[in-house]
Amino acid sequence: MAQAAEILSQDDAKAAKRAVAAKVGGKVVDLSAEIDPQSPVEPVLPGTPEALDVLRHSTAHIMAEAVRELFPGVKVAIGPAIENGFYYDFAYERAFTPEDLPAIEEKMAQIIKANLPFACRRQKKSAARQYFAEQGEVFKVELIDDLADDQVSLYQQGGFVDLCRGPHLPSTGKVGAFKLLSVAGAYWRGDEKRPMLSRIYGTAFFDKKELKRHLQLLEEAKKRDHRKLGRELELFSFHEELGAGMVVWHPRGALLRYLIEEFERREHLKRGYHMVGGPQILRREMWERSGHFDHYRENMYFTEVDGNSYGIKPMNCLAHMLIYKSKVRSYRDLPLRYFELGLVHRHEKSGVLHGLTRVRAFTQDDAHILCRPDQVLDEIEGVMQFVTDVMDLFGFDYSLELSTRPEKSIGSDQDWERATDALLAALKNSGREYDINEGDGAFYGPKIDVKLKDALGRQWQCATIQCDFTLPDRFDLNYISPEGSQERPVMLHRVILGSVERFIGVLIEHYAGAFPVWLAPEQVRVLTVTERADEWAQEVHALLRAAGIRADADLRNEKLGAKIREAQLMKVPYMVILGDKEVEDRLITARLRSGENLDPMKVEDFAARVAAESQPGRG
RNA sequence: GCCGGCGUAGCUCAGGGGUAGAGCAGCUGAUUCGUAAUCAGCAGGUCGUUGGUUCAAUUCCUACCGCCGGCUCCA
Numbered sequence A: 001m002a003q004a005a006e007i008l009s010q011d012d013a014k015a016a017k018r019a020v021a022a023k024v025g026g027k028v029v030d031l032s033a034e035i036d037p038q039s040p041v042e043p044v045l046p047g048t049p050e051a052l053d054v055l056r057h058s059t060a061h062i063m064a065e066a067v068r069e070l071f072p073g074v075k076v077a078i079g080p081a082i083e084n085g086f087y088y089d090f091a092y093e094r095a096f097t098p099e100d101l102p103a104i105e106e107k108m109a110q111i112i113k114a115n116l117p118f119a120c121r122r123q124k125k126s127a128a129r130q131y132f133a134e135q136g137e138v139f140k141v142e143l144i145d146d147l148a149d150d151q152v153s154l155y156q157q158g159g160f161v162d163l164c165r166g167p168h169l170p171s172t173g174k175v176g177a178f179k180l181l182s183v184a185g186a187y188w189r190g191d192e193k194r195p196m197l198s199r200i201y202g203t204a205f206f207d208k209k210e211l212k213r214h215l216q217l218l219e220e221a222k223k224r225d226h227r228k229l230g231r232e233l234e235l236f237s238f239h240e241e242l243g244a245g246m247v248v249w250h251p252r253g254a255l256l257r258y259l260i261e262e263f264e265r266r267e268h269l270k271r272g273y274h275m276v277g278g279p280q281i282l283r284r285e286m287w288e289r290s291g292h293f294d295h296y297r298e299n300m301y302f303t304e305v306d307g308n309s310y311g312i313k314p315m316n317c318l319a320h321m322l323i324y325k326s327k328v329r330s331y332r333d334l335p336l337r338y339f340e341l342g343l344v345h346r347h348e349k350s351g352v353l354h355g356l357t358r359v360r361a362f363t364q365d366d367a368h369i370l371c372r373p374d375q376v377l378d379e380i381e382g383v384m385q386f387v388t389d390v391m392d393l394f395g396f397d398y399s400l401e402l403s404t405r406p407e408k409s410i411g412s413d414q415d416w417e418r419a420t421d422a423l424l425a426a427l428k429n430s431g432r433e434y435d436i437n438e439g440d441g442a443f444y445g446p447k448i449d450v451k452l453k454d455a456l457g458r459q460w461q462c463a464t465i466q467c468d469f470t471l472p473d474r475f476d477l478n479y480i481s482p483e484g485s486q487e488r489p490v491m492l493h494r495v496i497l498g499s500v501e502r503f504i505g506v507l508i509e510h511y512a513g514a515f516p517v518w519l520a521p522e523q524v525r526v527l528t529v530t531e532r533a534d535e536w537a538q539e540v541h542a543l544l545r546a547a548g549i550r551a552d553a554d555l556r557n558e559k560l561g562a563k564i565r566e567a568q569l570m571k572v573p574y575m576v577i578l579g580d581k582e583v584e585d586r587l588i589t590a591r592l593r594s595g596e597n598l599d600p601m602k603v604e605d606f607a608a609r610v611a612a613e614s615q616p617g618r619g
Numbered sequence B: 001g002c003c004g005g006c007g008u009a010g011c012u013c014a015g016g017g018g019u020a021g022a023g024c025a026g027c028u029g030a031u032u033c034g035u036a037a038u039c040a041g042c043a044g045g046u047c048g049u050u051g052g053u054u055c056a057a058u059u060c061c062u063a064c065c066g067c068c069g070g071c072u073c074c075a
Helices: A004-011 A013-018 A048-070 A098-113 A125-137 A138-146 A208-224 A228-234 A253-268 A286-291 A317-325 A373-394 A413-430 A500-510 A529-544 A560-569 A580-585 A603-613
Strands: A021-024 A025-029 A040-044 A085-091 A119-124 A151-157 A161-163 A177-187 A195-205 A281-283 A301-307 A308-311 A336-345 A360-372 A398-403 A433-438 A447-453 A459-468 A490-499 A526-529 A551-554 A574-578 A589-593
Touching: A004 A013, A004 A021, A004 A040, A013 A040, A013 A398, A021 A048, A025 A048, A040 A048, A040 A161, A048 A085, A048 A098, A048 A151, A048 A161, A048 A195, A048 A253, A085 A177, A098 A177, A119 A125, A119 A603, A125 A138, A125 A151, A125 A161, A125 A413, A138 A161, A177 A208, A195 A208, A208 A228, A208 A500, A253 A336, A253 A360, A253 A373, A253 A490, A253 A500, A281 A286, A286 A308, A286 A317, A317 A336, A317 A360, A360 A373, A360 A500, A373 A413, A373 A459, A398 A413, A398 A459, A413 A459, A459 A500, A490 A500, A526 A529, A526 A560, A529 A551, A529 A574, A529 A580, A529 A603, A551 A560, A560 A574, A574 A580, A574 A603
Parallel strands: A398 A433, A526 A551, A526 A574
Antiparallel strands: A021 A025, A021 A040, A085 A195, A119 A151, A151 A161, A177 A195, A281 A308, A301 A308, A336 A360, A360 A490, A398 A447, A447 A459, A459 A490, A574 A589
């Protein structure tokens, strides 16, 4: 056996010196790890994702040591590296606050400066358990009890010993730059029945420049925040007196919605969907029959009318089922695709509400596809193609996830298996990568989720395709087979954008508020240099409007620079500038949002250009 | 729902046990001006809501409402 570092330095002394860890058979290990001298070893060098993970995880240990020194009696839980940094969870007599962070950072800087080695030792489980029990580290004891191996590894730097799988940096001095970012409450093991711990988030890099760039990125993301842009661009608002999680759409935002919804209606009709609609409240008995009353009641609003209890719909499926049931269906009629832009209400927990992306009333671009079992795969693939077409048009990257049967569910094992297999086959045929979330499906069936990223890197679910063999059963849906027998159709629930509200939130951040011409609520603003151009401006304005272009005019007695600034701040794609020259030649001068000016042209030519760019995906 | 932070004018924010201030926006007037802010004047607030402590609360405390960062959950 030999140390990984020694083997590395035989191969390439220079690289070995820079290495922060080693990779043996695809597994990242400590440089000090004892390995078989015959096995191929690669250095893990700064600049790679693996190195960053090791660095950040090690920084979490350093933070834990600092916190232990500063706050005697604190208990440590877990401290992993995460996508953009790390965190560590603590239990203390009080929660940590942002004011605690500078002192912790200072102590961490001392530990880093001391360049303490991270030492690993393997120990019997029982000995480690006793050690942590004596320290009162109840969380570590619980972790040890859950480990299968008889041996556990402990890491020590300075006076801090932590139960940890590793690997770590060779020493604390390798941490080039770090910053503690925020504090938050987090349940032990994510379980709300277990103690609330105090979590500290931070990030770390190998050098200061990278840290600075990352912090700048966070600043940039804040500027794109749809909640801020939504107010500045006068798209929507929220009101304490109206209720949390309820969106109020202002003219510009409502217009944006209209454009997206019109786009959706056209795209659905193109693909053989029928538009349908149902009421906002349905009698409670319907929800009992569907299973929502048993499984989804805590998220529903109820109201009482004339002694009857009604549930405000949290989903649109029930009316669609009644449409299906309204007459006898033949196998020849299937698939039937019912589409509705349905407003649903869900009572989400107060703490999860978030701008447009998490609200209590939202509009789903919802459809229910009723088909024969032999059509399921084709239908799923058709929906996935629909998703791809739409996401490409908006320029979104997305990830796919398959969610399987949860503990609390209805339906037979066989149905679940069949549905899960169909989704899996569609995923495989798509050729895209996907993750599997065991037990994360809906109570009535498995599903494929499509997730988009917002400006801050948070992922939001948009499209989802869910198999459901339970509702057709509960509502006794049938079709007549070629043999004349009654058969059960399969139902797919699916959304493409998910919620129009959420999608708009993500869209605002994606475009940083500068919508392409086809989505811009105000496509053109006509600006006058002096009032001598007013008459021509009104004429141009009317011509553009008549051509179907969303144009406004700014004839105020302001300097041109001020008018341009305001149009620019509202991110209007085209400004039409009219002064004495344009009045005389009966032309217009267009200025783009980028600052570029087009040569003077005829109004008709300009209108044709904007109209062409008003096609979805064109501008 | 839970933990922590926050709530002062339309917006961004200052202030602080003796009942409030700035910039921008708004209004009025002057200015007629060519590519990101013309100048001047005026007006604007039950200091989130509700109890309590106090001679006195916007300021301190309680509860509620809402927002922000997370946990958890989901479109």
